[in-house]
Amino acid sequence: MRLERKLKEEIDKRGISNEKLTRQLIAFVKGTPTLELDRIATINDGIKIIDSIDRSKLMNIYNIKQQDLVIYKFTPASGLASRMFKGLSEFYITKINNAMSQYFFNNLHKFPFYKDIIIEFNKVYPKIKKLDNLTNKLSFLNFILSKEHLNYQNTPKGLIRFHQYDIDNKSALEEQIDESVHYCVSKDQTVNIHFTVSPLFIDKFKESVKDYLETNYDNSNINFNITFSIQKTSTDTIAVNYDNTPFKDDNGNYVFRAGGHGALIENLNDLDADVVFIKNIDNVSHQNHMEETIKYKQILGGKLLLLQEKIHEFLKQIKEKSADLNLQEIRFFLIENFFINLTDENCNEEYLFNLLNRPIRVCGMIKNQGDAGGGPFWVMKNCTESTLQIIEGAQIDKTNKEQLDILYQSTHFNPVDIVCSIRDFEGNKFDLTQFVDHDAVFVTDKSVGGKPVKGLELPGLWNGGMSDWLTVFVEVPIETFNPVKTVTDLLSPMHQA
Numbered sequence: 159m160r161l162e163r164k165l166k167e168e169i170d171k172r173g174i175s176n177e178k179l180t181r182q183l184i185a186f187v188k189g190t191p192t193l194e195l196d197r198i199a200t201i202n203d204g205i206k207i208i209d210s211i212d213r214s215k216l217m218n219i220y221n222i223k224q225q226d227l228v229i230y231k232f233t234p235a236s237g238l239a240s241r242m243f244k245g246l247s248e249f250y251i252t253k254i255n256n257a258m259s260q261y262f263f264n265n266l267h268k269f270p271f272y273k274d275i276i277i278e279f280n281k282v283y284p285k286i287k288k289l290d291n292l293t294n295k296l297s298f299l300n301f302i303l304s305k306e307h308l309n310y311q312n313t314p315k316g317l318i319r320f321h322q323y324d325i326d327n328k329s330a331l332e333e334q335i336d337e338s339v340h341y342c343v344s345k346d347q348t349v350n351i352h353f354t355v356s357p358l359f360i361d362k363f364k365e366s367v368k369d370y371l372e373t374n375y376d377n378s379n380i381n382f383n384i385t386f387s388i389q390k391t392s393t394d395t396i397a398v399n400y401d402n403t404p405f406k407d408d409n410g411n412y413v414f415r416a417g418g419h420g421a422l423i424e425n426l427n428d429l430d431a432d433v434v435f436i437k438n439i440d441n442v443s444h445q446n447h448m449e450e451t452i453k454y455k456q457i458l459g460g461k462l463l464l465l466q467e468k469i470h471e472f473l474k475q476i477k478e479k480s481a482d483l484n485l486q487e488i489r490f491f492l493i494e495n496f497f498i499n500l501t502d503e504n505c506n507e508e509y510l511f512n513l514l515n516r517p518i519r520v521c522g523m524i525k526n527q528g529d530a531g532g533g534p535f536w537v538m539k540n541c542t543e544s545t546l547q548i549i550e551g552a553q554i555d556k557t558n559k560e561q562l563d564i565l566y567q568s569t570h571f572n573p574v575d576i577v578c579s580i581r582d583f584e585g586n587k588f589d590l591t592q593f594v595d596h597d598a599v600f601v602t603d604k605s606v607g608g609k610p611v612k613g614l615e616l617p618g619l620w621n622g623g624m625s626d627w628l629t630v631f632v633e634v635p636i637e638t639f640n641p642v643k644t645v646t647d648l649l650s651p652m653h654q655a
Contacts, residue, residue, distance in 0.1 A: 168412050173392035182395050182614055186402045190601045192555040195564040196544040199534035204497055204546050205523055205570060205631045208457060216460030223463055227432040229344035233334055234419055235316040235353045235439035242645050243303060243311045250299040261646050263295055268649055270327040271319040314359050316439040317366060320648060322655055332370050333442040339380060340452040348381040354425050357388045393421035395614040397606060405611045413606050420616035423623045427590040436576040443640040443652040450637040458577045458632060462520045465495060469514050470583035476511045496628060517588045517627045522575030522634035532572040534631045546629045548572045548620050552600055573639040576620060598622025
C-alpha cells in the first residue's frame with residue numbers, strides 16, 4: 159500500500175511496519191470479529207478443582223523449586239483512578255447526591271487516605287470544621303479531585319492509598335511489593351517485579367518504590383529487582399474516520415492511540431524468566447486477609463511446575479526418539495490435564511510435539527458473582543475443534559440468541575490470576591508474539607478533539623494475546639479476588655483491618 163509521506167514518517171518514527179498498518183486498516187473495515195462459543199467451561203469440563211491433599215502437594219512442589227528459578231511478578235499498572243472516583247466526580251459536577259457520594263461521606267473516616275489528607279485539607283480550608291453541608295463536601299471533593307490539589311482522578315490507581323495500618327497506610331503499589339515477598343522469592347533471594355506504567359508517571363513510580371524499599375526493606379536479606387516499562391509505540395494503532403480512512407486532527411496530523419492491554423504481550427515477551435505471575439495492580443487485600451491469596455499463588459505455581467516438568471519430559475522423548483516414548487501416555491495426560499481429546503489421526507509424534515511445545519498458563523477462575531468482564535469458555539476453532547479461552551462479552555455476536563445463552567450461562571469469571579511458563583523444554587525463551595490470535599482485535603468508538611473516530615485495541619493480553627497457549631483453568635476462592643473498581647470498594651472487609 160502506497161502511503162502519504164507524512165503518514166509513512168509517522169509510522170517509521172513509531173516503529174510500525176507498512177504491513178502492520180495495513181492489517182490495522184483492514185481490521186477497521188472488518189469490524190470487531192466475533193467468536194463462536196461451543197459451550198461454557200465448567201468444573202470437570204475445562205475447569206479443575208484441586209482437593210486439599212493435592213493443594214498441599216502443589217504448595218510443597220512450588221516452595222521447594224522456587225529458589226532455583228527466576229520468578230517474576232508482572233503487574234499492569236498504567237490505569238488512572240478516574241473510574242475509581244467517577245461517582246464522586248459526577249456529584250461534584252451535578253451537585254446532586256448519588257449513592258456513592260452518600261456512602262463515601264458517611265464513612266469518610268474509614269478510608270485509608272483520610273488521615274493522610276485531612277491535615278493538608280485543613281491547611282487549604284482552615285474555616286471548614288465539618289463536612290456537614292453541600293458547600294463543604296464540594297470543597298473537600300475539589301481538594302482530592304482537582305488538578306490544583308491532590309488530583310486523585312488523574313493519579314495512577316497504583317499510587318492511591320488502599321489500606322490503613324497503625325504506623326503507615328499503604329498504596330496498591332506497596333501492597334503488591336509486600337505480597338510478592340511471600341511467593342516470589344526466587345534465585346539468589348531475589349524478588350523480581352515488573353510494572354507496566356504510563357510514561358507520564360514512570361518517574362513517580364520509581365521514586366515511590368525507592369522510598370518504600372529504603373524505609374521497609376533496607377536491612378532485609380531479600381534483593382529487590384523492580385523494573386518498569388511502558389507500552390511500546392510500535393504497538394500503537396491508528397485512529398480512523400467512520401469511512402475507515404486515516405483520521406487527521408485540526409493540525410493535519412495523523413492520530414495514533416495506545417493499543418490497549420493486549421500490547422503488553424510485547425513487554426511480557428521481554429522478561430527473562432522461568433515463571434511469571436500476572437495480576438492487576440488493584441487486586442490486593444489488606445495484609446490481615448492475605449493468607450488465601452498467598453496460598454493459592456503457591457498452588458497455581460506448583461500446578462504449573464508439575465505440568466511443565468511432564469511436558470518437557472515428553473518433548474525431549476519425542477525429539478530424541480526415546481524408547482520410553484509412549485504416545486498413549488501423552489494422550490491420557492492431555493485429556494486429564496487439558497481436556498484435549500485427540501483423534502487417532504492426531505496422535506502422532508509431529509502433531510503432539512507442535513501441540514506441547516508452547517507457553518503454558520494456569521489461570522485461577524472464581525465463581526461468577528455477576529462481575530463485569532471475561533470468563534472461561536470452549537471456543538470453536540476452524541469449525542472442527544474447540545479450545546479453552548478467556549472471552550470478553552464484546553467478542554460475542556449479540557444478535558445470536560444461542561451465543562448469548564451460552565455467554566449468560568457462564569459459571570466462572572476471570573479475575574486475572576495467572577501463572578505462566580514462557581521457556582521451552584530446552585530452556586529457550588518462547589517468542590510470545592507467535593502465539594497470538596492477531597485477528598482478535600476490538601474496534602471501539604472514540605473521540606479526538608470532540609470529533610468521533612474509530613479506535614482499535616489489540617487482542618487482549620489474556621484473551622487473543624494468549625490464544626494459542628496451553629491453558630489450564632483452576633477454581634480459586636473468591637477471597638483471592640479483591641479489585642478496587644470504585645473508591646467505596648475500599649470499605650469492603652478484605653480491604654479493612
